[in-house]
Amino acid sequence: MVEPEAPQLDELGRRAKAASRVLAITAPAAKQAALLRAADVLRERASEVLDANAADLAHGEATELSPGALDRLRLTPERVEAMATTIETVAALADPVGEVVDGRALPNGLSVRRVRVPLGVVAVIYENRPNVTADAAALCLASGNAVLLRGSSTALRSNRAIAAALRDGIEKEGLPADAVVLVEDTRHETVRALVQLNGLVDCVIPRGGRELVRAVTAHATVPVVVDGDGNCHVYVDAAADLEMAARIVENAKLQRPSVCNAMESLLVHEAVAAAFLPRLPDLLPGVELRGDAACRDLVRQAVAATEEDFSTEFLDLVLSVAVVGSLDEAVAHIGRHGSGHSEAIVTNDLTAAARFVREVDAAAVLVNASTRFVDGGELGLGAEIGISTQKLHARGPMGLRELTTAKYVIEGQGQVRL
Amino acid sequence: MVEPEAPQLDELGRRAKAASRVLAITAPAAKQAALLRAADVLRERASEVLDANAADLAHGEATELSPGALDRLRLTPERVEAMATTIETVAALADPVGEVVDGRALPNGLSVRRVRVPLGVVAVIYENRPNVTADAAALCLASGNAVLLRGSSTALRSNRAIAAALRDGIEKEGLPADAVVLVEDTRHETVRALVQLNGLVDCVIPRGGRELVRAVTAHATVPVVVDGDGNCHVYVDAAADLEMAARIVENAKLQRPSVCNAMESLLVHEAVAAAFLPRLPDLLPGVELRGDAACRDLVRQAVAATEEDFSTEFLDLVLSVAVVGSLDEAVAHIGRHGSGHSEAIVTNDLTAAARFVREVDAAAVLVNASTRFVDGGELGLGAEIGISTQKLHARGPMGLRELTTAKYVIEGQGQVRL
Numbered sequence: 001m002v003e004p005e006a007p008q009l010d011e012l013g014r015r016a017k018a019a020s021r022v023l024a025i026t027a028p029a030a031k032q033a034a035l036l037r038a039a040d041v042l043r044e045r046a047s048e049v050l051d052a053n054a055a056d057l058a059h060g061e062a063t064e065l066s067p068g069a070l071d072r073l074r075l076t077p078e079r080v081e082a083m084a085t086t087i088e089t090v091a092a093l094a095d096p097v098g099e100v101v102d103g104r105a106l107p108n109g110l111s112v113r114r115v116r117v118p119l120g121v122v123a124v125i126y127e128n129r130p131n132v133t134a135d136a137a138a139l140c141l142a143s144g145n146a147v148l149l150r151g152s153s154t155a156l157r158s159n160r161a162i163a164a165a166l167r168d169g170i171e172k173e174g175l176p177a178d179a180v181v182l183v184e185d186t187r188h189e190t191v192r193a194l195v196q197l198n199g200l201v202d203c204v205i206p207r208g209g210r211e212l213v214r215a216v217t218a219h220a221t222v223p224v225v226v227d228g229d230g231n232c233h234v235y236v237d238a239a240a241d242l243e244m245a246a247r248i249v250e251n252a253k254l255q256r257p258s259v260c261n262a263m264e265s266l267l268v269h270e271a272v273a274a275a276f277l278p279r280l281p282d283l284l285p286g287v288e289l290r291g292d293a294a295c296r297d298l299v300r301q302a303v304a305a306t307e308e309d310f311s312t313e314f315l316d317l318v319l320s321v322a323v324v325g326s327l328d329e330a331v332a333h334i335g336r337h338g339s340g341h342s343e344a345i346v347t348n349d350l351t352a353a354a355r356f357v358r359e360v361d362a363a364a365v366l367v368n369a370s371t372r373f374v375d376g377g378e379l380g381l382g383a384e385i386g387i388s389t390q391k392l393h394a395r396g397p398m399g400l401r402e403l404t405t406a407k408y409v410i411e412g413q414g415q416v417r418l
Numbered sequence: 419m420v421e422p423e424a425p426q427l428d429e430l431g432r433r434a435k436a437a438s439r440v441l442a443i444t445a446p447a448a449k450q451a452a453l454l455r456a457a458d459v460l461r462e463r464a465s466e467v468l469d470a471n472a473a474d475l476a477h478g479e480a481t482e483l484s485p486g487a488l489d490r491l492r493l494t495p496e497r498v499e500a501m502a503t504t505i506e507t508v509a510a511l512a513d514p515v516g517e518v519v520d521g522r523a524l525p526n527g528l529s530v531r532r533v534r535v536p537l538g539v540v541a542v543i544y545e546n547r548p549n550v551t552a553d554a555a556a557l558c559l560a561s562g563n564a565v566l567l568r569g570s571s572t573a574l575r576s577n578r579a580i581a582a583a584l585r586d587g588i589e590k591e592g593l594p595a596d597a598v599v600l601v602e603d604t605r606h607e608t609v610r611a612l613v614q615l616n617g618l619v620d621c622v623i624p625r626g627g628r629e630l631v632r633a634v635t636a637h638a639t640v641p642v643v644v645d646g647d648g649n650c651h652v653y654v655d656a657a658a659d660l661e662m663a664a665r666i667v668e669n670a671k672l673q674r675p676s677v678c679n680a681m682e683s684l685l686v687h688e689a690v691a692a693a694f695l696p697r698l699p700d701l702l703p704g705v706e707l708r709g710d711a712a713c714r715d716l717v718r719q720a721v722a723a724t725e726e727d728f729s730t731e732f733l734d735l736v737l738s739v740a741v742v743g744s745l746d747e748a749v750a751h752i753g754r755h756g757s758g759h760s761e762a763i764v765t766n767d768l769t770a771a772a773r774f775v776r777e778v779d780a781a782a783v784l785v786n787a788s789t790r791f792v793d794g795g796e797l798g799l800g801a802e803i804g805i806s807t808q809k810l811h812a813r814g815p816m817g818l819r820e821l822t823t824a825k826y827v828i829e830g831q832g833q834v835r836l
Binding site for chain 2: 021024025104106110112117119120198202203217218221223224225241244247248250251252255335353357358359361362363364365366367368369370372373374378379380390391392393395396397405406407408409410411412413414415416417
């Protein structure tokens with residue numbers, strides 16, 4: 001048997017574009033039905049998905065994928081069920097499409113309103129995590145977009161099985177299967193071609209490491225939303241409640257160290273450094289502390305931090321620590337080293353809190369709360385397709401609303417411009 | 419005398435970034451005072467600006483710039499006064515910074531709100547129009563952004579004089595002169611370097627022709643808002659009031675043919691083609707009509723339109739004309755040839771209007787009104803820095819609000835994530 005040749009990328013783009021035109025005018029209930037059916041089909045086909053995943057895993061072991069990568073790749077019956085549940089959660093979210101964002105009557109009698117509409121075709125480029133296939137497809141469909149999914153070669157068999165199940169479910173409810181299009185060509189050049197499909201792709205979201213983001217932004221001619229690094233700081237102010245600071249520092253570092261909203265760097269005001277810093281080894285057991293000179297004077301266990309350490313997103317049990325002389329110094333340090341993700345202050349000083357909120361330039365600033373709250377689920381978005389660290393279009397966690405744009409609708413009775 | 423060496427581009431970017439940090443926390447009244455003073459200084463220095471412009475014009479004539487380009491380059495006392503007035507108009511607009519976009523209390527007691535903040539540093543790359551120097555600077559400053567201005571070599575002397583006046587005015591009111599930074603290096607490579615200043619430039623807006631937009635999107639690694647072409651259609655439906663259609667067609671084509679929201683293509687339902695199309699030569703005197711076969715059967719004066727004509731933004735006294743069999747055909751034609759700018763229907767049929775509004779994918783859709791209304795001034799934005807034809811971030815006319823982003827502010831009392 002001869003394998004049919006894989007469709008060209010632009011043909012896949014055209015299919016997704018055609019589907020997006022249908023989805024844009026599909027009623028919320030129909031999108032919801034399609035999502036629920038997709039979740040059902042995914043459950044029915046769990047064993048096929050797991051078989052495909054087993055083949056990916058075997059191939060990954062044969063090609064010496066790291067244990068961490070194999071773990072991210074691995075699906076279990078529970079993980080397949082979690083994917084189906086996520087699709088159902090997304091299906092239950094309020095549909096943002098059709099919302100009137102704002103509107104007014106103009107002096108000449110024209111009625112103007114801005115109405116939320118889908119972006120069109122969203123391309124999601126991701127790495128070795130098959131669950132992104134289901135999550136991204138669900139969020140895009142729920143917001144009326146078609147999605148072009150381009151995952152990694154390591155997860156190709158799993159992604160194929162998941163996408164096939166979703167497509168069948170969607171089609172059974174009368175919506176176009178091409179609402180979900182998997183790009184099976186996993187060559188590196190495909191990313192470059194995909195991000196240059198102007199006219200077919202309305203937005204690209206790279207979900208992955210710095211190298212992927214760099215490759216996408218370097219080559220993209222279509223708009224990109226960057227889901228970037230989180231070099232998140234907690235600043236313990238002179239006026240901090242140190243018990244609260246301890247709880248927040250522990251939570252921000254240890255609750256889940258491998259994610260983008262975990263704390264990577266701790267700044268402590270010199271007035272409370274002697275009282276707070278010596279507690280760190282007990283507070284953060286197993287965490288390697290890399291401190292500046294003032295920190296090392298107070299914490300024997302700390303090793304010397306390099307300038308590079310302060311700019312690094314460790315995603316691991318490592319923390320850089322610096323003592324600062326003032327709020328200004330803390331804000332300047334964050335301006336120099338931060339990645340614009342999530343920055344927290346612990347203080348009881350209202351002025352210090354207000355200044356931190358105003359002066360720190362990041363997607364999210366927090367007062368007396370753990371950085372770990374900067375997450376679509378935690379913030380009530382229901383689910384997120386990523387956390388934007390750029391300022392254009394979306395900033396911070398991106399939910400269904402961030403997968404839409406607004407269209408001006410202008411209604412008149414024959415008005416012309418004078 | 420030795421000319422001091424021009425500062426490097428990244429040094430200019432750093433200056434603008436430093437200024438942007440100050441502007442971001444500057445009160446509305448201080449920004450307003452700086453703008454009013456900038457307008458004053460521009461007026462005081464009108465003769466210097468005109469002298470610089472005369473030198474640009476002399477150089478332009480010597481290098482055989484086209485008459486149209488010379489006209490766009492030419493400043494007069496009235497045009498300098500108009501620049502000053504525009505700055506004052508912008509100064510009077512409501513400041514979007516600090517607006518609470520939305521907010522809520524979470525079940526765990528966290529208070530979450532999104533607050534409007536400036537983008538930071540906006541780079542505007544434009545062609546041979548010195549007035550853009552003043553307009554863009556005013557809009558960026560009013561929205562709390564620093565601006566990097568990169569105009570054309572043909573207008574360098576004029577831009578230098580205008581920017582110097584604005585900088586002096588801003589500085590006299592105690593704000594950083596680097597709120598307005600002119601990039602005087604007009605080599606082609608500079609555009610490429612400018613759109614890759616990640617970390618210093620938050621957004622690039624190319625204002626110019628297709629070639630400029632292409633160069634910017636091809637090389638940019640920072641986010642871009644595309645101010646693209648307007649291949650705008652007016653569709654005269656079967657249920658149109660033909661007198662109204664005549665007024666709108668005349669206005670959309672002739673009121674100002676050289677701008678992006680002028681009509682470039684006319685679609686007429688076959689049911690009214692015989693009644694409407696023969697009126698075109700009288701309605702649009704001096705306009706070259708390029709029609710499909712059905713149009714040419716009814717309008718002797720029309721020449722044959724090519725497929726290319728239907729995709730062309732003429733910006734001139736040329737109009738492509740097609741007869742369509744249905745609303746579906748009109749929507750499909752616009753989907754194939756439109757540029758996503760402004761699309762109008764003339765109809766008295768509510769269903770047809772509603773379908774057109776829903777199904778046409780463009781920044782603005784109009785019912786019974788001229789496409790010429792799609793303009794920041796007309797829509798009540800006060801002024802515009804461009805009209806976005808992309809879907810990400812801003813769509814349609816961009817005013818002060820579109821020069822901002824939102825920051826999550828999350829306030830707690832020590833909450834940690836469970």
